[in-house]
Amino acid sequence: xxxxxxxxxxxxxxxxxxxxxxxxxxxxxxxxxxxxxxxxxxxxxxxxxxxxxxxxxxxxxxxxxxxxxxxxxxxxxxxxxxxxxxxxxxxxxxxxxxxxxxxxxxxxxxxxxxxxxxxxxxxxxxxxxxxxxxxxxxxxxxxxxxxxxxxxxxxxxxxxxxxxxxxxxxxxxxxxxxxxxxxxxxxxxxxxxxxxxxxxxxxxxxxxxxxxxxxxxxxxxxxxxxxxxxxxxxxxxxxxxxxxxxxxxxxxxxxxxxxxxxxxxxxxxxxxxxxxxxxxxxxxxxxxxxxxxxxxxxxxxxxxxxxxxxxxxxxxxxxxxxxxxxxxxxxxxxxxxxxxxxxxxxxxxxxxxxxxxxxxxxxxxxxxxxxxxxxxxxxxxxxxxxxxxxxxxxxxxxxxxxxxxxxxxxxxxxxxxxxxxxxxxxxxxxxxxxxxxxxxxxxxxxxxxxxxxxxxxxxxxxxxxxxxxxxxxxxxxxxxxxxxxxxxxxxxxxxxxxxxxxxxxxxxxxxxxxxxxxxxxxxxxxxxxxxxxxxxxxxxxxxxxxxxxxxxxxxxxxxxxxxxx
RNA sequence: UGUCUCGUGGUGUAAUGGUAGCACAGAUGGUUUUGGUCCAUCUAGUCAGGGUUCGAAUCCUUGCGAGACAACCA
Numbered sequence: 001x002x003x004x005x006x007x008x009x010x011x012x013x014x015x016x017x018x019x020x021x022x023x024x025x026x027x028x029x030x031x032x033x034x035x036x037x038x039x040x041x042x043x044x045x046x047x048x049x050x051x052x053x054x055x056x057x058x059x060x061x062x063x064x065x066x067x068x069x070x071x072x073x074x075x076x077x078x079x080x081x082x083x084x085x086x087x088x089x090x091x092x093x094x095x096x097x098x099x100x101x102x103x104x105x106x107x108x109x110x111x112x113x114x115x116x117x118x119x120x121x122x123x124x125x126x127x128x129x130x131x132x133x134x135x136x137x138x139x140x141x142x143x144x145x146x147x148x149x150x151x152x153x154x155x156x157x158x159x160x161x162x163x164x165x166x167x168x169x170x171x172x173x174x175x176x177x178x179x180x181x182x183x184x185x186x187x188x189x190x191x192x193x194x195x196x197x198x199x200x201x202x203x204x205x206x207x208x209x210x211x212x213x214x215x216x217x218x219x220x221x222x223x224x225x226x227x228x229x230x231x232x233x234x235x236x237x238x239x240x241x242x243x244x245x246x247x248x249x250x251x252x253x254x255x256x257x258x259x260x261x262x263x264x265x266x267x268x269x270x271x272x273x274x275x276x277x278x279x280x281x282x283x284x285x286x287x288x289x290x291x292x293x294x295x296x297x298x299x300x301x302x303x304x305x306x307x308x309x310x311x312x313x314x315x316x317x318x319x320x321x322x323x324x325x326x327x328x329x330x331x332x333x334x335x336x337x338x339x340x341x342x343x344x345x346x347x348x349x350x351x352x353x354x355x356x357x358x359x360x361x362x363x364x365x366x367x368x369x370x371x372x373x374x375x376x377x378x379x380x381x382x383x384x385x386x387x388x389x390x391x392x393x394x395x396x397x398x399x400x401x402x403x404x405x406x407x408x409x410x411x412x413x414x415x416x417x418x419x420x421x422x423x424x425x426x427x428x429x430x431x432x433x434x435x436x437x438x439x440x441x442x443x444x445x446x447x448x449x450x451x452x453x454x455x456x457x458x459x460x461x462x463x464x465x466x467x468x469x470x471x472x473x474x475x476x477x478x479x480x481x482x483x484x485x486x487x488x489x490x491x492x493x494x495x496x497x498x499x500x501x502x503x504x505x506x507x508x509x510x511x512x513x514x515x516x517x518x519x520x521x522x523x524x525x526x527x528x529x530x531x532x533x534x535x536x537x538x539x540x541x542x543x544x545x546x547x548x549x550x551x552x553x554x555x556x557x558x559x560x561x562x563x564x565x
Numbered sequence: 566u567g568u569c570u571c572g573u574g575g576u577g578u579a580a581u582g583g584u585a586g587c588a589c590a591g592a593u594g595g596u597u598u599u600g601g602u603c604c605a606u607c608u609a610g611u612c613a614g615g616g617u618u619c620g621a622a623u624c625c626u627u628g629c630g631a632g633a634c635a636a637c638c639a
């Protein structure tokens with residue numbers, strides 16, 4: 001049972017702007033936000049920030065948030081993405097208002113408005129090639145020049161636009177442009193393209209259209225149609241805002257004042273170090289087989305994080321902690337890791353797994369004896385109860401937990417040293433065996449029967465406590481250790497080098513022959529656990545009783561590793 | 566040599582004319598049957614100059630630095 005979350009007090013500037021609008025009595029006091037993904041890729045952690053913002057605002061103002069697919073480009077879009085996006089939003093714990101919406105639902109209205117603009121002399125059909133348009137567009141410092149088609153008659157424009165719609169022209173032959181100002185210091189106001197011809201079926205509208213509206217002409221009008229009050233987007237759209245408002249002004253001209261006039265507000269997108277966030281680059285990693293798919297646990301996608309073992313609560317916590325502002329930012333991966341540890345520490349069951357096993361033999365323990373030792377499931381939450389784990393003469397412990405010649409600050413096992421076996425006995429190392437290569441093959445200990453966990457003698461101070469599994473009862477598992485995908489903090493921040501040059505060759509290490517306690521046999525895909533003393537792991541989506549596979553979500557904080565450096 | 570935006574500890578983010586706070590990271594100590602958790606303490610900041618003001622991170626100004634904008638992408 002997840003506890004109801006009390007929405008935090010929100011201090012970011014967007015809440016302040018909304019409060020201001022409310023105070024001024026705008027939009028009849030209504031609030032409605034939207035999350036508008038293009039279905040051309042999977043959602044990533046950056047989208048999660050936007051989702052938490054938009055749906056969070058809705059929650060905090062007791063309002064709603066729409067899901068709207070910005071599907072104006074059939075060349076890039078696909079229903080696979082429409083489906084994954086919905087799954088990811090739901091998994092994050094949010095619900096949109098009503099049915100999902102699509103910009104393509106508004107194609108008819110958009111077309112009618114385009115005709116209105118033509119009639120007003122505010123749009124024209126242009127026949128320049130893309131190269132010519134680029135050339136006459138000018139540069140940010142040099143004004144553009146006007147298209148020779150700019151001053152066609154309204155009738156001619158109407159006729160040509162209709163014939164564009166009817167499919168009389170080939171892709172790229174003609175476009176519809178807004179007539180604004182070729183000398184504007186804002187490049188987006190230099191007669192931007194409203195419609196282009198694409199003879200390709202659309203995932204929703206099929207063959208109905210061969211002309212498709214551009215983003216700028218679509219987004220604000222879609223917001224208006226849905227009566228979105230606050231259209232929140234990332235900073236790169238800031239220069240589009242005048243155009244957003246211009247189109248709205250045009251379609252609204254001559255109409256009675258609407259109750260809701262959408263307003264665009266921009267915030268700084270999320271950047272995470274040691275990864276890439278652009279859908280194009282993520283797609284490239286998928287298509288080139290560098291990762292195992294959009295949900296590869298090394299991907300910063302929501303589906304990847306899910307498969308990695310991240311919880312929805314941890315991602316929402318992360319979004320809260322990074323905040324919302326207008327300044328460029330790079331968030332340390334460590335913060336994401338902190339959030340998942342924080343969440344899982346409270347909820348994950350503690351289990352025993354030995355990743356790199358070495359056998360420990362208790363020489364004075366009866367040969368065939370098996371004791372069931374009680375162990376607490378989660379010291380952070382006693383309501384999770386306890387369970388029993390089998391203990392016997394031969395155990396596996398972690399290879400790292402024994403040193404032939406340990407330094408003073410090493411609290412684990414070494415010749416003559418004593419350690420506690422968690423929930424078991426205190427044992428003392430008497431001897432060990434090595435193979436020809438010098439690898440430890442067996443460790444011999446004696447145990448003190450009076451130190452069984454729970455008995456008075458067990459309270460003796462011992463420096464170290466080890467996790468273990470019974471050799472006779474342990475089951476084999478594969479464990480996949482993940483590390484950051486890139487070795488550079490900003491892999492796509494180098495002009496001369498491709499981001500793929502910074503891939504971490506050790507981002508995935510597969511361990512087979514790991515020994516886990518019998519309880520884990522029943523684990524189901526995506527179940528998360530703490531492997532005692534190691535970290536958080538979750539059963540992979542392909543894990544099954546016959547072949548257990550666990551993904552490392554994140555390690556425990558490790559102050560020994562720091563000392564060791 | 567355009568227009569717009571942004572500069573607060575290492576990283577994020579508050580303070581919007583009135584004591585620069587919080588989180589992460591880092592350091593030290595305590596507790597601990599996880600070298601985890603938890604607790605305590607500490608380190609560390611307003612880009613620079615000038616101005617307005619009793620008082621400036623906040624307002625004005627100049628500079629410096631960073632980012633966005635020239636796709637028939639969104």
